[in-house]
Amino acid sequence: MSSRQEKRKRSSVGFKNLEGLDSFKNNLEKHFFSEVMVRDLSSEATSAKLALELNCNFGLMEMLHHLNLGTWGNFENKKLSFSNLLETLRESNDVYIEIEEFSIFLKDTSIIINKIYDESIPEQLEAILRSVSENFVHFSIGLTEVPYEIFLPVFEENILENDTILMNIKSGKNKVKDYFKYWGLYFNTKDDALIYDLKNTAIISGDVQMLNW
Numbered sequence: 001m002s003s004r005q006e007k008r009k010r011s012s013v014g015f016k017n018l019e020g021l022d023s024f025k026n027n028l029e030k031h032f033f034s035e036v037m038v039r040d041l042s043s044e045a046t047s048a049k050l051a052l053e054l055n056c057n058f059g060l061m062e063m064l065h066h067l068n069l070g071t072w073g074n075f076e077n078k079k080l081s082f083s084n085l086l087e088t089l090r091e092s093n094d095v096y097i098e099i100e101e102f103s104i105f106l107k108d109t110s111i112i113i114n115k116i117y118d119e120s121i122p123e124q125l126e127a128i129l130r131s132v133s134e135n136f137v138h139f140s141i142g143l144t145e146v147p148y149e150i151f152l153p154v155f156e157e158n159i160l161e162n163d164t165i166l167m168n169i170k171s172g173k174n175k176v177k178d179y180f181k182y183w184g185l186y187f188n189t190k191d192d193a194l195i196y197d198l199k200n201t202a203i204i205s206g207d208v209q210m211l212n213w
Contacts, residue, residue, distance in 0.1 A: 018048060020092035027085050028054065031074035033066070034104075041100050048093075051101040059108040060146055064133045075126045083122040112151045116178060124179050128152070131180060131198065138201040139185060147194075151184035154195060 021038065028036045034054040042049035056063060066072030074080055090097045099121040104111040113128060115121055132150070140146050155178065183196040185203065197204050 018089065018093050018095075018097070020089050024085055024089045027080060028052070028082070031072075031080065031082075032056065032104075033058070033072060045095075047096040047098070049098050049100045051103070052099060053103045053105060055105045056107075058106065060106050060132075060136070063104075063106060064136060067129055067133060073126070073129065082125055086122050108146045108148070110149045112149065113179075114151075114153070116153060120179075128179055135196070135198060135201060139183070139196045139203065141203070145187055145189065147185040147187050149184075149186040150196075151186070151193075152182075153178045153180075154182045154184045 025036045025038060028034070032054050034056045037053040037055070039051040039053070040048050041051055063072060070076050074082075078084065086097070086099065098115065098118065100115045102113045102121050102125065111129075111132065113121055113125070137143060139150070180198050183198065185194045185196050187194065195204050196202075
């Protein structure tokens with residue numbers, strides 16, 4: 001496990017008693033073939049800002065195979081989709097529930113998805129995972145090396161220097177759907193993170209920053 005993963009797992013804070021949480025968690029485990037950990041990142045009594053961690057006992061290629069077959073993630077069954085399961089959890093509680101982070105830990109890599117606007121993760125999760133499948137050959141350097149972590153999104157440094165944009169992202173008011181521009185990649189053979197440019201299907205260098213506060 002990388003030091004970044006260890007740091008993330010140690011960052012748990014207090015957890016609220018949410019009605020229906022066990023059912024929500026059990027359904028995720030069933031549909032994503034995983035063990036699920038739920039962390040509450042909120043310090044407020046009136047909200048639950050959840051980080052979901054899915055631990056899967058298989059690698060990225062196997063995950064993508066099942067995703068493309070429609071047997072992993074349950075995206076085709078709208079009634080039991082991730083979005084609907086989350087909505088059922090919300091309806092069972094009086095506190096505001098938001099997904100701040102969605103992490104998938106596989107045998108050979110981790111996919112870390114950060115919230116960038118209200119509902120961004122439930123709204124964009126399937127499209128993100130489909131994009132991982134479509135870009136797999138390119139970001140794995142022609143299938144020669146799978147990154148041990150894929151972090152998204154990342155932003156151009158000059159964009160994050162705009163305080164208004166940063167404040168909007170933190171408050172959930174951001175409306176720019178920037179999951180499909182740049183991703184951060186960590187490779188065991190590289191000292192620093194590399195950037196994957198989705199538009200040009202290329203790994204690049206440049207000044208970018210991750211949302212990691």
